[in-house]
Amino acid sequence: MLKKVAILLACILSFSFASSDSNETSVKLNLVKNIKISHKMTEMSKKCVECHAEKTPGVVADWKQSRHSHAGVTCVDCHSVNADSPMASAKVHPKGSDNHISMLVSPKTCAKCHAEEVKQFEESGHARGAMQMYAKPGMVKLMYHYEGADHPDLKMSPDTTGCAMCHGSIIKLDANKKPTPETWPTYGIGTVYPDGGVGGCKSCHTMHKFSVAEARKPAACASCHLGPDHPDIEIFNNSKHGHIFNSEGHTWNYDSAPDTWEVPDFRAPTCSACHMSGVGETVTTHNISKRLKYNLWAPRSNLRTAGNDKAVEEFRKTGKLNIGTALAGHPEGPEAARAEMKLVCKSCHSTTSTDNFFTMADKHVELYNVYFDEAKKMLDDLKSKKLLLEDEWSDEFQEIYYHLWHHEGRRMRQGALMNGPDYAHWHGVFEVKNDIRKLRKIYKERIETGKIH
């Protein structure tokens, strides 16, 4: 309730400020960001639209449906760059103009209007998507375990067609200032742009519509958050929340302003509602790590005690990602994170219900840690006794160990905390349990015989 009053006041105040120093056409955007953009299209923008309506009609059709077009944000506002920009096209475009364009649009450009969102994003785990793959020395070795390593011309294909498409890439430009096939196109969340911008705004708000409504639907997350190692959309579909969304979500209202998207706009939360939106007493954030108590992707689940993520900061200073902040989360720590998450639950659930739920889900995470610790102890012991093969993918123990934490172990933990029983159980603890028995058997054999079979 207090939140609602605060939002209303903020609107009125910013409207007043905006009105006092602006003409009519820039009122709307001023309300949000104090940036003046004229609604009158420039000659150049008209030219873009006319020509591209023929050449790439989908781009223009999308833009015409976007809020950008109505707010006077046109092609040149995002694609026109100074000649000395690292991403400026080698040739002017269109021919005969003095205009340099960039086919790449970096979050730095988005931040001209959406500064707060970009800042929050940079403090989140999402921001480290590409850097942890391509700027962390250890990772490279891991990745080139793939056979491609022996085929220089082909070895990047697993990255480009696979990992980078969700994680993002560190975009490289060729001699003609065009992005290389190895690094672009990507729709990855942590993409690093040649101008130092980090992030994949278009990963969730797809171009060229850039819709808030789209990002509030599970489909926006589902194209990356799926599969054996983080089946978040499958877990959502397995939950009562997903059940409700799947039966009637197509009739809901996804267009409310940030911080005002509330029940009864929707009847059950989507991914965004719990992790990002300003539901109930919470406020909207683009830091998806902020409401998380545990790290559920790491080999062992520990509490997120490290505050905001520092990856972007470190990378900008050093060009590398040497220190990890795997425990980044809420700046005030894991209990603050959990408390914020519970504010979302509160829209529909009693305190007893919510508390009971998290009590048992947390125990499932702890039970996972029990399994993991046993597996890790065996691994370390075998290592110290030189009973592991160097190529981990040829070593049955190491292969099972990897699947235990990276695949079924994540499913067990995420399934519990997002209420997907099939993932907590069948794809989770049931498989972890089988893994641990197999690891014990192999361990026993190796220790008893001193040999790798």
Add this chain to the structure above:
Amino acid sequence: MLKKVAILLACILSFSFASSDSNETSVKLNLVKNIKISHKMTEMSKKCVECHAEKTPGVVADWKQSRHSHAGVTCVDCHSVNADSPMASAKVHPKGSDNHISMLVSPKTCAKCHAEEVKQFEESGHARGAMQMYAKPGMVKLMYHYEGADHPDLKMSPDTTGCAMCHGSIIKLDANKKPTPETWPTYGIGTVYPDGGVGGCKSCHTMHKFSVAEARKPAACASCHLGPDHPDIEIFNNSKHGHIFNSEGHTWNYDSAPDTWEVPDFRAPTCSACHMSGVGETVTTHNISKRLKYNLWAPRSNLRTAGNDKAVEEFRKTGKLNIGTALAGHPEGPEAARAEMKLVCKSCHSTTSTDNFFTMADKHVELYNVYFDEAKKMLDDLKSKKLLLEDEWSDEFQEIYYHLWHHEGRRMRQGALMNGPDYAHWHGVFEVKNDIRKLRKIYKERIETGKIH
């Protein structure tokens, strides 16, 4: 046709009776159940709604959209209980009132208006969901094969976050009369309430909207009927029925009264249409076992010859579930069940088409039995020769045997009978075939050497 006339007559008759002994506001419900509920909200109910519109707005928003609210069924009708109810809150609520509430609402409460539905439900296999997990002595041992067994504080997490979330739990109350985290919240279909009510009405008709339309959509079943051991939603999506639903189901009419939901309200059946709804000459039932010829979940598929399920009856008498009625189905036997199912098919398919379809699907079930019988024979022989490990999950033979019937074997059978070819074949017989070869190999080795390798 005859059915339609009968429905019309019934409506007219009950309307006459109702009108003669009721005031205007109670007419509607009288039509259905001869129970008087006033449309005028009590002061208490108004208080509930006003306060909870602030505290749990989703609950109130749902209820406002429900038929309950329009029919004058308010918060107190379901949540207000006598002080001596086993589920009555320790304290009165709201403070200062003399009102005891229960956060739990049992099917016994639902039965006040929906008696026939609850009765049918209790006669179905759904009703045994929780009892077969928690009231059947043998099961406990099976479940605590999981590692959690050694960690008393954690050992319930696999159940609570996994099994019980679909199967249901037997709800226990703590000293403050609040449900324990180990047993609640659950959305499980067979939940047993402290007052002896059995069932998860809200599993399909989610709270607090309790919509018939929702329960008619596949999503209502999909949050439980999925995954490796009963991929019913995946099979549906793999079928032509699913294909049609997925392409246009969002435009269909799901609101027709029971027994009148018919083509062209929909163009292809959903789960509910085949298993529960009064389509064509069938009548609506909440006994989902009634139209089933075979038991497809048991290790071996036998005909459902045992009439209605007796689990609730037995549990109420003994507090245990010693005898199973795994073959419960149609009270008149398996052929009556099949005949009723075929009445649904008849809306769109010729007799030749339907008969041919079931002929081959039944053969696929029989072919599964051939495989299963061979596997069981080997298992029994190894057991008698003491060639099985005590811990079945460490024993390769027993692990494969389990998967053969519980995972791929179910997929093979359900895939055939629900027309999901990928499940009949790739996830079904193709894997069963590989299993059986592995079992033969292990069996042969153990028999020949007299040892477990």
Add this chain to the structure above:
Amino acid sequence: MLKKVAILLACILSFSFASSDSNETSVKLNLVKNIKISHKMTEMSKKCVECHAEKTPGVVADWKQSRHSHAGVTCVDCHSVNADSPMASAKVHPKGSDNHISMLVSPKTCAKCHAEEVKQFEESGHARGAMQMYAKPGMVKLMYHYEGADHPDLKMSPDTTGCAMCHGSIIKLDANKKPTPETWPTYGIGTVYPDGGVGGCKSCHTMHKFSVAEARKPAACASCHLGPDHPDIEIFNNSKHGHIFNSEGHTWNYDSAPDTWEVPDFRAPTCSACHMSGVGETVTTHNISKRLKYNLWAPRSNLRTAGNDKAVEEFRKTGKLNIGTALAGHPEGPEAARAEMKLVCKSCHSTTSTDNFFTMADKHVELYNVYFDEAKKMLDDLKSKKLLLEDEWSDEFQEIYYHLWHHEGRRMRQGALMNGPDYAHWHGVFEVKNDIRKLRKIYKERIETGKIH
């Protein structure tokens, strides 16, 4: 642009021709096919509709919503056949008439109005769906590796409930001229009818609505193109195209005339948009192989250099399918196929983006070939040294080899070319990599010891 003018001209011209030699009611269809069908229903058709509205109401309800009904195409136009038709019912129907009907409607009947579509279909890989299973001598042996082989009465069930439901069957009739349960019903794409018609028009345009809108949605393909061996719908859902479709596809316009279904009717392509529809400068085709550069389903991916598929032609001549045309694609070769596909991309993507994308996806296909070639070499070597078991499904090497190409290898390739990173990587190259290591280990053991373990 040129295409649009051409389409408009074609419409005007055919309208003129049509008008000059037809009465009012047949104008519409004349526009398309120069076939006269009266809009006035015959007495016989009225009789069909009246009776079947009672007996199979779904069939009539569908037809009433179809374009067929509005264009005057009625029951008898498709189901009424000459008494000497191979599919004519043994008895007249309805009783007392002189009408023979066929419950089967072959593509030959569809071709009376849709000749071009049927011709294109016959030139596609889709057309060989059933023939390659049931008319190719080698396949039969492969299929009866299944246990069913020892149970003559049951052995067809894996085919009928599984393979044939997507691939189609070669329909056989019993003594009463009714299709046998082993071969019908099937919704398979390559079904061969007793009159020699080949194809499953209703696989995508389900009966009795036969809607173009339906076939343009991913659900139309998804009921077959799913699962471990060709997870096309899963890959689509994993792609940004799927992300966009899943978030807003239910609001798009699917009803535009062929060759005019364009952005902004949709905002992202569906299966049909890329593979069949006349998007941008392309023209509509029912030859789904035509825009494909590579064969991605075969053990090794080679360029599609064989022009149109010849399976139907060969089968009609010989009744067998001895020669394969696995490399059928675009009549002008693989580069023409790719160029046509890129015309679709062009609606929304820059040339750099499209070219970069395909460069890396093609490399992923080539990388797969590197793996496959190594696996094949080991297989051939083991074979020549008699180090393979005769029953391939009992032989670990052969089982892994099969999965390498048929399951994970297809996922790796299709994932890359349809932009589904989880399939290119986790379900693809990640598993292929593990397979190849296992194959090497087994190979080494067999070669070193001269024995099969």
